[in-house]
Amino acid sequence: MRHNKHRASLGVTVEHRRAMLSNLAAALITHGRIETTLVKAKALRPFVEKVITKAKQAAAKTDKKDALHLRRLAQSDVRDETAVTKLFNETYKEFANRNGGYTRIYKLGPQRIGDAAEMALIEFVKADDPGYKKSKGKKATKAKGKKAKATPAAEAAAAATTEAAPAEEKK
DSSP: OOTTOOSOOTTSOHHHHHHHHHHHHHHHHHHSEEEEEHHHHHHHHHHHHHHHHHHHHHHHOSSHHHHHHHHHHHHHHHOOHHHHHHHHHTGGGGGTTOOSOOEEEEEOSSOOTTTOOOEEEEEEOOTTOOOOOOOOOHHHHHHHHHHHHHHHHHHHHHHHHHHHHHHHHHO
């Protein structure tokens, strides 16, 4: 049975999936953005965000042993020393004021020619990017919609009375 299996298998073995995510994470850390399939991008997002969180925790630690331990844990996940060095020395600073949500996925229009796979672009969110406000829910949008409909009618009635009033003054 497939109960409580929330990870995409990507159609490969466990070892292949770990190696693929490690390589994709190293490329993302090195280049800042990569183009891949949508399914791989969605699988990569939690993997990379956990590694970035380890880098932030290591920067906050005062004890060098704890920081070194977190660095080695990240090294075991990413397996690329230059990418981990860049992450722990430079990249983590961009996310100092952000709690999660370090990456953004954009769906790209055309599908890949060979197998018609849906393509996506995954990139790091900029440090000064505020993101977007989430809506409060259906109730808030319905209330706004009713007010918006009533407001133009009231404005039209008010405009009609102001237009009629100057016409009477001219007589």
